Amino acid sequence: MAAAAATPTASSGLIRYAAAAPAHSHHQARCSSARPSLLALRHRAARPAPFDYDGDETGDDHPREECGVFGVVGDPDATSLCYLGLQKLQHRGEEGTGIAAAGEDGTIKLERGLGLVGDVFGADPTRLARLPGHAAIGHVRYSTAGAAASLRNVQPFLAGYRFGQLAVAHNGNLVNYHALRNKLEAQGSIFSTSSDTEVIQHLIATSLSRPLLARICDACERLAGAYSLLFLTADKLLAVRDPFGFRPLVMGRRRNGAVVFASETCALDLIDAAYEREVEPGEVVVVDRRDMSVSSACLVPHRPRKSCVFEHIYFALPNSVVFGHAVHERRSAYGRALAEESPAPTADVVIPVPDSGFYAALGFSQTSGLEFQQGLIRWHYSGRSFIQPSQAIRDLAVKLKLAPVHGVIRGKSVVVVDDSLVRGTTSSKIVRLLRDAGAREVHMRIASPPVIGSCLYGIDTPSEGELISNRMDLEGVRRTIGCDSLAFLSLDKLHSIYGDEAPEFCDACFSRNYPVLPTVPEPVPELVSAFED
Ligand SMILES: O=P(O)(O)OC[C@H]1O[C@H](OP(=O)(O)OP(=O)(O)O)[C@H](O)[C@@H]1O
Ligand SMILES: NC(=O)CC[C@H](N)C(=O)O
Ligand code: SF4
Ligand SMILES: [Mg+2]
Known part of the structure; x- marks a missing residue:
């Protein structure tokens, strides 16, 4: 996949994006795209969705x-x-x-x-x-x-x-x-x-x-x-x-x-x-x-x-063997493939986004021959930012979690490798952190394809409206993040890493090829008639 490149922009896109992020749920997105029957719609309107039973403030x-x-x-x-x-x-x-x-x-x-x-x-x-x-x-x-x-x-x-x-x-x-x-x-x-x-x-x-x-x-x-x-x-x-x-x-x-x-x-x-x-x-x-x-x-x-490829990309620990593959080995392979596909020829140093970007950055460094350095230090008392409940908290969590090593970054052109880009929160913050720490150029490389579909199978990828790659093209994402160049691993390249095994993996969040779609619930006749009364 070609990298998007341009001069740096001072981007306030993240803030605008955060404010504009739709509040609707991934579940609602699924149901609406599945075109429920009119009766089903009336039925759902007549009583709270089963998920609302807890009565929490957010519903x-x-x-x-x-x-x-x-x-x-x-x-x-x-x-x-x-x-x-x-x-x-x-x-x-x-x-x-x-x-x-x-x-x-x-x-x-x-x-x-x-x-x-x-x-x-x-x-x-x-x-x-x-x-x-x-x-x-x-x-x-x-x-x-x-x-x-x-x-x-x-x-x-x-x-x-x-x-x-x-x-x-x-x-x-x-x-x-x-x-x-x-x-x-x-x-x-x-x-x-x-x-x-x-x-x-x-x-x-x-x-x-x-x-x-x-x-x-x-x-x-x-x-x-x-x-x-x-x-x-x-x-x-x-x-x-x-x-x-x-x-x-x-x-x-x-x-x-x-x-x-x-x-x-x-x-x-x-x-x-x-x-x-x-x-x-x-x-x-x-x-x-x-x-x-x-x-x-x-x-x-x-x-x-159809095993979840995202387990290898992000979710599992790198010292686990998942679906018969050592997770760290998969991540290094993504990094090597990314360096082949989208090198950063003007860069001086490769730095990983800790934790999950580590092995992909190592692979990128091996193939590109660029020096590998730990340019961002992870503060280990914070959890995974992807999991935090609101955008505002996620923003602060990234800042709390990652700190630049000025001596590694100052005056350098850096390639930053992360495993995935979902909402864009992490990348935007990192680019700003690195520029503030004196980086001359910041090139983002993402060791997986753009996330364009919500997961239906148990991983909390956000609603499609919140996925940054779903809302704008590559150049738009680059501008929002504020980096000098941006590239993702292409889906074809990801498949080539798996070879003959590729069809045995679900990649629906990158391709929207969903192996099984949600069933639209039929209305319950008694409840519909009670509503009509
Ligand atoms: O584009 P975003 O919406 O910011 O999401 C993508 C980021 O979230 C994950 O990191 P996370 O901090 O959850 O966990 P990690 O420490 O294992 O990398 C992932 O590794 C990316 O860095
Ligand atoms: N999705 C999960 O992996 C957790 C199990 C179940 N779906 C729950 O709501 O708790
Ligand atoms: S949609 Fe994505 S996250 Fe969900 S199971 Fe498929 S590959 Fe995994
Ligand atoms: Mg991460």
Whole structure:
């Protein structure tokens, strides 16, 4: 992709952009583009959307976040291991966390709270002590821009039904959630959260299949979208991955035979669990904690594999192996490809945007031969800025988080490499920081294509109106950011890095080729007539 280049402009575009950013949600964007029927529109107007049940002040609470799941079965320290594993997955969700553990008597107990894993469980050790057991599942939740934190949506969810207790932890997003929920509510189901995940428990409870494995298969075969799930019952831990395999889920084993499931391998490494394999797309793995037998079943729908390429680009930790690839190796390859495609011949030095831009910048430096320097220092007490709830806070968060190293930058022409550009907040701030620190020229290189579509499958890319590359062309983005030149990795080049495997990856946020589209919910007849009355 050609770089946009021009003389520097003192840009106030970010501020204008922030003020103009539409408040509508990603979910609304999806529904409107799907052209719901008139009846469906009337139906939605007649009652609050299911997401509004929490009654938070913003009314903007959508199931569109990324999360991490972790589970252990067959270890006397299951709960503590779960706590440590969740710490390691903290980057996947900072808003809330919880652990459900099955005790020796078969009773499942649950502790959860809003905030970081260390705050919820580390600050009050009695919470972990209240969760004895040999099997546990946990969750870290990643909420969306503008969404209010809501304790009732923090997972795992625990419910009792006629066959006992069932806890669930979910990473992903269901695109037929509304349709399923409408139907279940019409049949009398009562929901206590505004999360898509709760429908899964209802589908399992109302399934006529036997035994539990068949009920879970029955329920999951009715789901559309992304789900990497862990279920805990009195005597079993089950792991399920949707047939497209959007979200990661791996299985490992400790030396004492305990079986471990995690969103990323970095969490297995932490607790000395050896990586065994991925849970395959469309697979259900059942571990019975009474005899530690492991069995597996397949969901009936078979789909082409579509694993999320954004996990490699940004989301996963670089020391994880995700979808069979070392994440750091993928990121270096993007950087090398970017240097081939869009070099910066006048530059003196390559600097990464920490943290996620590090390996791509290293790759860029290797291929370009330009010196690699740490020109921006990351302040490690702040979280991921992409996750912060409002634009104003995100702006300040970037400034708090990154500081220039004047000696590296002053008088230099710098190439700044970041993994992705979404709203443009980070890049705009960085260009300003670098110019203030005396950079002569600033060339932005982004190691992924422009983000032009919202994710429907569990990553909180913002609504399409908030995506800067959706609102303006390359030159417009460059001018808004205020850099001397700007280039993205092209989609073709990204595909070429994956070779024959490229079709097995979802790239819808760069291409708008969505593997599965949202189901437009049908109106519930009784409710429509009640409205007409
Ligand atoms: O264009 P924007 O809307 O600013 O979003 C893109 C930025 O957000 C992410 O960083 P983040 O700070 O979330 O996490 P990181 O520290 O892992 O890079 C990503 O790595 C980009 O730097
Ligand atoms: N999307 C995620 O990965 C989290 C699970 C679920 N969609 C929720 O709302 O909490
Ligand atoms: S749309 Fe983008 S973020 Fe979402 S699953 Fe596909 S590649 Fe990943
Ligand atoms: Mg970043």
